[in-house]
Amino acid sequence: MPKTIIVSNRLPVRVERSEKGTLSFLPSEGGLATGLGSVYQQGDNLWLGWTGVFPKSDEESQTIYKELEKENMRPIVLTPKDIKLYYEGFSNEILWPNFHYFPQYINYKESYWDAYQNVNRKFCNELEKYVEDGDTVWIHDYQLLLLPQMIREKYPELSIGYFNHIPFPSYEMFRMLPWRKELLNGLLGADLVGFHTYDDMRHFLSSASRLAAKSVKEQHVQNGERIVLVDSFPMGIDYQKYENSAAENETILQENLFRMSLQNKRVILSIDRLDYSKGIPQRLKAFEKFLKKHAEFRNKVSLVMLVVPSRDKVEKYKLIKEEIDLLVGRINGEFGMMDWTPIHYFYRSMPLTKLSALYRIADVALVTPMRDGMNLVCKEYIASKLDKKGVLILSEMAGSAKELSDAILINPNDVNQLVDAMYRALKMPEEEQIHRNEIMQKSLKRYNVHHWVDVFMSNLKKIKTTQKALEIKSLDENDTQHLLADYQKAEQRLIFLDYDGTLTSFKDDPAAAFPDEELLSILKKLTDDSRNHVVMITGRGRSPMEEWVGHLPMSLICEHGLWLRAIGGEWKKLKDVDDNWKKEIHPVLDSYVSRTPGSFIEVKDYSLVWHFRKVEVGLGELRSRELTSHLKYMARDRHLQVLEGDMVVEIKNFEVNKGVATRKWLKKYPADFHFAVGDDWTDEDTFGALPESAYTIKVGVQSSRARFNVESVDDVRALLGEIVVS
Numbered sequence: 134m135p136k137t138i139i140v141s142n143r144l145p146v147r148v149e150r151s152e153k154g155t156l157s158f159l160p161s162e163g164g165l166a167t168g169l170g171s172v173y174q175q176g177d178n179l180w181l182g183w184t185g186v187f188p189k190s191d192e193e194s195q196t197i198y199k200e201l202e203k204e205n206m207r208p209i210v211l212t213p214k215d216i217k218l219y220y221e222g223f224s225n226e227i228l229w230p231n232f233h234y235f236p237q238y239i240n241y242k243e244s245y246w247d248a249y250q251n252v253n254r255k256f257c258n259e260l261e262k263y264v265e266d267g268d269t270v271w272i273h274d275y276q277l278l279l280l281p282q283m284i285r286e287k288y289p290e291l292s293i294g295y296f297n298h299i300p301f302p303s304y305e306m307f308r309m310l311p312w313r314k315e316l317l318n319g320l321l322g323a324d325l326v327g328f329h330t331y332d333d334m335r336h337f338l339s340s341a342s343r344l345a346a347k348s349v350k351e352q353h354v355q356n357g358e359r360i361v362l363v364d365s366f367p368m369g370i371d372y373q374k375y376e377n378s379a380a381e382n383e384t385i386l387q388e389n390l391f392r393m394s395l396q397n398k399r400v401i402l403s404i405d406r407l408d409y410s411k412g413i414p415q416r417l418k419a420f421e422k423f424l425k426k427h428a429e430f431r432n433k434v435s436l437v438m439l440v441v442p443s444r445d446k447v448e449k450y451k452l453i454k455e456e457i458d459l460l461v462g463r464i465n466g467e468f469g470m471m472d473w474t475p476i477h478y479f480y481r482s483m484p485l486t487k488l489s490a491l492y493r494i495a496d497v498a499l500v501t502p503m504r505d506g507m508n509l510v511c512k513e514y515i516a517s518k519l520d521k522k523g524v525l526i527l528s529e530m531a532g533s534a535k536e537l538s539d540a541i542l543i544n545p546n547d548v549n550q551l552v553d554a555m556y557r558a559l560k561m562p563e564e565e566q567i568h569r570n571e572i573m574q575k576s577l578k579r580y581n582v583h584h585w586v587d588v589f590m591s592n593l594k595k596i597k598t599t600q601k602a603l604e605i606k607s608l609d610e611n612d613t614q615h616l617l618a619d620y621q622k623a624e625q626r627l628i629f630l631d632y633d634g635t636l637t638s639f640k641d642d643p644a645a646a647f648p649d650e651e652l653l654s655i656l657k658k659l660t661d662d663s664r665n666h667v668v669m670i671t672g673r674g675r676s677p678m679e680e681w682v683g684h685l686p687m688s689l690i691c692e693h694g695l696w697l698r699a700i701g702g703e704w705k706k707l708k709d710v711d712d713n714w715k716k717e718i719h720p721v722l723d724s725y726v727s728r729t730p731g732s733f734i735e736v737k738d739y740s741l742v743w744h745f746r747k748v749e750v751g752l753g754e755l756r757s758r759e760l761t762s763h764l765k766y767m768a769r770d771r772h773l774q775v776l777e778g779d780m781v782v783e784i785k786n787f788e789v790n791k792g793v794a795t796r797k798w799l800k801k802y803p804a805d806f807h808f809a810v811g812d813d814w815t816d817e818d819t820f821g822a823l824p825e826s827a828y829t830i831k832v833g834v835q836s837s838r839a840r841f842n843v844e845s846v847d848d849v850r851a852l853l854g855e856i857v858v859s
């Protein structure tokens with residue numbers, strides 16, 4: 134029975150060692166643990182990760198193993214050095230600041246990178262102990278970016294999902310990392326890569342295309358023979374848990390105690406883990422400014438601030454803690470009164486009952502990170518508001534802002550906006566608060582953490598089915614042997630060869646792609662055999678082809694099938710086509726050339742081509758999409774067809790295509806062996822026109838009507854080389 138294995142840096146358990154040295158095991162309260170509970174606690178499913186403790190003996194390791202085994206968990210053993218270099222080092226001093234747009238905090242160290250690779254390898258080795266063909270593996274977060282590809286190499290058929298809980302930075306930020314390509318290739322071992330937001334996903338796709346040179350179409354990345362789906366899955370909370378907890382008697386009791394201590398002052402709430410990405414000092418400064426600007430709120434409102442200790446061994450975190458301590462001291466010192474403390478500051482974590490009581494008591498929640506993958510605190514606050522009263526002030530830089538547009542959204546760098554938002558929140562009429570919260574509660578209830586798990590898992594299944602449908606059949610040794618045997622047996626062979634991207638690689642200047650010695654020698658040998666009828670079938674105009682290969686005894690089909698020249702014959706036109714449209718279309722292409730440095734127009738007898746190979750990356754693609762839709766609109770009632778080729782957009786007469794020309798040749802020259810090779814979608818017409826038994830070969834790893842795929846021009850030449858010596 135296939136199983137699902139969750140893998141994350143930490144297991145959903147808190148293992149604590151008492152002073153006497155005995156271990157206790159407490160379930161984790163995190164949202165991820167709850168959401169994935171429905172997965173890992175079932176049947177043979179598992180969760181693999183680190184426990185957070187270093188076993189002191191083999192005996193202790195065994196106790197941990199046995200204890201966790203009962204809960205479907207499997208521990209991975211890491212050393213203090215692993216944690217220092219891979220977790221605190223590479224993950225939290227390199228990836229975390231880069232992904233949260235704090236490049237000035239990055240501490241580039243080769244030893245961190247070495248450890249990161251080693252620990253990802255350790256995870257892979259451990260995973261191998263449990264995984265079997267047919268299983269599904271769901272890997273979580275930035276500590277394990279290399280694991281998808283590592284496990285893929287061992288199990289090519291595995292279903293692998295990856296989810297990134299923190300933001301994925303823009304290409305400009307990500308490209309600063311010296312190991313950017315390795316990290317991208319690591320991730321692309323997955324079948325499904327998930328992010329919280331559309332922007333994260335867009336950033337990842339841009340990096341995959343520009344840094345790892347992968348072909349990206351909409352949400353799909355072509356990684357070798359496999360298609361990887363990239364999508365956004367905004368993570369929800371366990372809504373019921375927070376709604377129920379807010380209704381419990383114990384919570385209400387706690388709320389009353391808090392209210393008494395706060396002397397019924399109004400409350401602004403702030404809850405975060407200690408981190409520079411959370412914008413805590415900026416929030417404090419804004420509160421200070423608020424008290425200065427709106428003196429009427431002094432002694433009326435308190436900021437209750439819970440900061441949960443975290444990563445206190447990392448230098449930057451120590452510094453941020455000191456900054457917060459100083460600011461709180463300064464503000465309380467300046468504004469505090471005998472009967473009013475402006476800021477109640479707690480540097481610790483609290484049990485759920487107290488947390489829920491704080492959510493209940495807060496008139497305003499101030500969630501203002503400088504950058505946050507999602508942020509669950511704001512969602513929990515809304516879910517805890519049983520009477521629907523309360524105002525959420527939320528940073529635009531948190532992933533959750535995309536869903537919670539009924540909060541007061543602010544830019545956390547704009548201190549004045551933050552001050553105004555606090556004022557507006559404290560003055561907001563109750564009906565408006567209820568109206569806004571009702572909308573947000575409805576959405577959070579529906580898009581809860583269980584929904585998140587279901588949608589991710591069903592998309593992982595879906596991409597596996599899509600991959601099967603688009604499966605590519607690489608031409609392997611066995612296929613080549615069959616091809617050669619059929620070739621040798623045949624008495625008459627018809628061989629169609631596309632030129633650019635098939636026999637030669639693309640060049641910046643199309644005129645520079647002339648055939649080299651090697652190619653000419655292959656073509657000569659191929660055409661020397663009297664049983665071969667070779668047809669060069671290309672989108673190029675007549676003159677370069679005539680100049681380059683015109684001396685060889687082969688047929689030439691140019692301009693996608695418009696111009697035909699049989700062996701030893703004269704040039705003939707497939708049919709009389711009108712080229713008056715060029716007068717109208719040429720100025721349109723001109724306007725794109727003048728707006729796009731590096732692009733140029735190629736004029737053929739019956740087509741026009743706009744080339745953008747030398748245009749700045751990204752701009753060329755953008756303009757080509759714009760031009761294509763512009764031309765498609767113009768093509769509609771003019772019998773024209775727009776083709777998007779490799780860094781070109783071409784417009785030509787509709788009636789002419791390689792398929793029509795191929796069929797003409799098939800009729801005229803009967804053969805018992807058919808072969809065609811080509812790289813772009815104009816060649817699909819050639820493949821489609823040939824009998825099923827033909828050896829049709831697509832250059833590139835996209836799906837095609839061809840029977841086989843090869844990766845590159847070199848592969849085509851190697852194959853033709855084998856054919857001519859066979």
Ligand code: GDG
Pocket residue numbers: 162163164298299368404405406439441481482483484485488505506507508509510513
């Ligand atoms: C990552 C991303 C993304 C906090 N203090 C206490 C306490 N908490 C709980 C909250 C909430 C959780 O911790 C914090 O959730 P966040 O979403 O803010 O952040 P992380 O989980 O650290 O980090 C983040 C998330 O992954 C999910 O993908 O949203 O952007 O950085 O649930 O309630 N819980 C208790 N006592 C506390 O004192 N019991």
